[in-house]
Amino acid sequence: MAYNLRWGILATGGIAETFVRDLLLDPSKRGVTDVAHTVVAVASSSSKSSADSFVERLQIPGPCATYGSYKEAVNNPDVQAVYVASPHSHHFQHAMLALEAGKHVLCEKAFTVNAAQAKILCDTAQKKGLFLMEAVWTRYFPLSIQVRQLVQSGAIGEVLRVVSDLSIGVDPETAWNSDHRMVNKDLAGGALLDLGVYALTWVFQILYHTLPRDQRKAPSQIISHMSKYPGTGSDEETTMILTFPTTTPSALPNRTSHAVAMTAFRVGTDPDGRGSAGPSIQIQGTKGSILIFGPAYRPERYRVVPKSEAGEAATVQDVHVPFPGDARGMFWEADEVARCVRDGKLESETLPWEESIVIMEVMDKVRQQGGLVYPEGIESTTYPLDL
Secondary structure, three states, X not given: OOEEEEEEEEOOOHHHHHHHHHHOXXXXXXXXXXXXXXXXXXXXXXXXXXXXXXHHHHOOOOOOEEEOOHHHHHOOOOOOEEEEOOOHHHHHHHHHHHHHOOOEEEEEOOOOOOHHHHHHHHHHHHHHOOOEEEXXXXXXXXXXXXXXXXXXXXXXXXXXXEEEEEEEOOOHHHHOOOOOOOOOHHHOOOHHHHHHHHHHHHHHHHHOOOOOHHHOXXXXXXXXXXXXXXXXXXXXXXXXXXXXXXXXXXXXXXXXXEEEEEEEOOOXXXXXXXXXXXXXXXXXXXXXXXXXXXXXXXXXXXXXXXXXXXXXXOOOEEEEOOOOOOXXXXXXXXXXXXXXXXXXXXXXXXXXXXXXXXXXXXXXXXHHHHOOOOOHHHHOOOOOOOO
């Protein structure tokens, strides 16, 4: 009998719709038989009618309660786990709301606005014995798992460098108005927290996560450059160079590894949408490289390029890892939440609290170097706080 996790959904925007559409798909179609999902509550901060419309549009099977406030939703006794899909600016307040109500939490990335907020969330979950996870869906893709396993097996030798980019090639002046979440500082807008977190995800899941937990070390040096969007002052382009005080997978003594993580609005990783510009992520080791094609948040293809030995041509391996059916692929992170809740775990081994906090600390440092400060309310660690 599959373990069924009952979800409450906070917010009814595009990311919540994508998540719920994936939740409603038959798990057996992705080869999953041990866990299942039911949506039992949906809440919109604007009105109950927005939640009603969301349920009707997605044809969520009943009974599914709808609310015009998040507080009502998290207090629904049928809800076991809450998916926080509000803007970054509100993640801390809404995740705390759910934890204080005794609910497990899956909170969209970026986890919070700053590391101090992330630490409080993790401390609260620990004290209350509740599961908490940042919703970095990319970590749970079969492709990501395969690439991490290749690195850990030594398939490309000792990894010394990762170059990762998520840039979308849009003109912010015409794409969004000034109050859009992508550029609005009141909503923690900007390229770094929305897109750059994916570039950092690939850096960390290779140069950090592939090591045993007791050998993982935060970057010893962070250098960054940031360009601001004139319309609002949020960042529109950020480039980060990170030095890690170890290598992977062998943690060679007296060696470091380097990463370049990039994000931008105006230029694109994949300008023609057909992959003609090459890989979005390059993982470079002493015995070869792994090239990953497709957007950093949802790649479908990678190439393993071994180093040629003694003049012999190496055998290049191209691997396609498609998504099942019409799915986006958000169900794998939901499956992880269900298994962890079922097994009494408070955190996921694939993205532990400590790693989410370290990544938030990197983004704190980058924002400090770039002079990007958000309004006091959304940077605050005070809870509850009316935003």
